[in-house]
Ligand code: KG4
């Protein structure tokens with residue numbers, strides 16, 4: 001398998017990694033979170049500038065940490081879509097420039113493909129077919145991974161992504177940005193049964209509910225109504241731990257139910273989880289327990305490879321390179337692109 005230098009700059013992390021044989025030799029993640037926190041979310045133009053300022057140093061650090069040099073690198077990869085266009089351009093341009101200078105093959109990687117392959121880093125024996133529960137800030141999907149580059153979407157959210165719901169509820173509870181980790185932390189101290197909240201369901205025209213699709217906007221509104229009700233009743237301070245725990249538990253149960261139903265219906269015995277929300281302790285607990293009950297294998301990436309990183313991009317690129325897949329140097333970035 002190939003040794004790859006990978007760059008990921010689709011949002012607010014300037015990430016560079018060197019990956020070999022599903023093994024991470026180095027992974028540098030220069031987070032911009034403190035810069036964006038003052039604005040309450042990611043400011044695209046600020047993100048692009050930060051990537052420009054940080055990228056060269058991150059590449060140098062990745063080589064230093066891995067103890068490798070250019071002679072060992074067999075390919076250069078970067079995220080090409082989806083994401084913030086200006087931010088993506090920084091990483092993609094850097095990768096293409098290095099590919100020309102070093103005369104190495106270049107591979108553009110879909111960001112979500114990276115999240116799928118993050119599970120290979122914690123379970124190097126994993127091979128398709130498997131089901132991926134992809135839960136990030138921008139996406140919530142159930143993807144059937146038939147083979148490298150062959151994906152079928154079996155379920156998705158009809159409105160907010162799971163991570164987006166965490167971020168919005170955190171904003172409502174004034175917990176700051178990013179919201180997922182803040183809610184996760186508070187939920188550990190709270191009672192998940194304190195406030196029954198509705199699990200969003202997607203109705204089918206023929207009656208009943210879609211078994212794999214999810215909806216989180218109603219849940220977010222239910223939390224808003226709950227907060228307003230408690231405030232009207234003069235409850236002070238707000239029981240944020242219990243609200244966070246109840247919300248998190250509802251999301252975790254909803255995702256678990258859909259992933260398990262999909263795996264069982266399709267006769268798929270392995271579920272790999274990917275994306276920032278894969279770091280969530282409630283989801284990890286519920287899905288692990290349900291998978292054991294049904295005799296399914298469930299794989300979570302290690303916490304540092306759930307949220308955005310370049311190691312997952314390198315891992316996906318290595319799989320493609322092994323199959324002789326490369327990208328032309330004319331490849332551009334796309335803010336949206338189906339996997
Ligand atoms: O995969 P990711 O880093 O970026 C995207 O591709 O979107 O995911 C970021 C999302 C954010 O919405 C963040 O709040 C959420 O993942 N997140 C979490 C946790 N850690 C990150 N959500 C719930 N629990 C966590 N521990």
Ligand code: ZN
Pocket residue numbers: 111115136137275276307308
């Ligand atoms: Zn991501």
